[in-house]
Amino acid sequence: MEKLIEIRKISSIEELTAVQTLDQTIWKTEAIPVHQTLTVVQNGGLMIGAFDNGRLVGFSYSFPGLTKGKVYLCSHMLGIHPDYRGQGIGVMLKKAQKNEAKEIGYTLMTWTYDPLESVNAFLNLSKLKGVANTYIENCYGEMNDGLNDGLPTDRLKVQWHIQQQPTIRICTEANQETYKSIANWKINHDGLPVINRSDLTTVKKEHTILVPIPKAFQCLKQTDFQLALDWRLQTREFFQTAFQAKFTAVHVLKTEDPVYYYVLTKQIELPAL
Structure with missing residues (x-):
């Protein structure tokens, strides 16, 4: 029988305690204290839960942010129990978070994610229609949570304009032959993708460019850590160079390749903040 997942706001101490337990299960690190999450949801923040027959199996957690007088919602965590991943629950949580945020009066949500995690990239940019033009080096410092061990915790910062979508002038049905890639890649003797050559002059000549990333970064990291580090450092340079040239990441192309x-395009109009 297909699971019927209930998505709703969380505000009670009992359910916030369940969030804390799920937090620890997912990331194997110290969880956010309940007294903090309780205070946040009572003061403009949101905790959205996903429930399977009353059991908490996912959550999204966000709190108010403020920059230069502009208030927005900072989406800090989204976690799904390992047994429930790949079922679209993340999208359900984000959409519920968006609807609740609009009701409160927010026009913008932001969050960060690892740019080399292809599933998150596709969710954030292609499914949710977020955009990103800020790259943060080693955002969280050293983290020992299994996913980030040993690597700089570089992050892209997503802008999700929830009242008015940006105007983007690209063909989202295009393939990798349509636009110029900032780098070439090849397969090594272990069957892993390796960046072969970069062409940073592309950012001066094109209005829309491509940046490759590994399809399965965690598997690559477990197999060849040095290669994973090379992808981290080289794509860092690619994104930073492109963002300095006024490009914005707007979409992710899936391929049959690894x-x-x-x-990334300059042909975008962002809503006024």
């Missing part, structure tokens, strides 16, 4: 491609 890489996906970010689509």
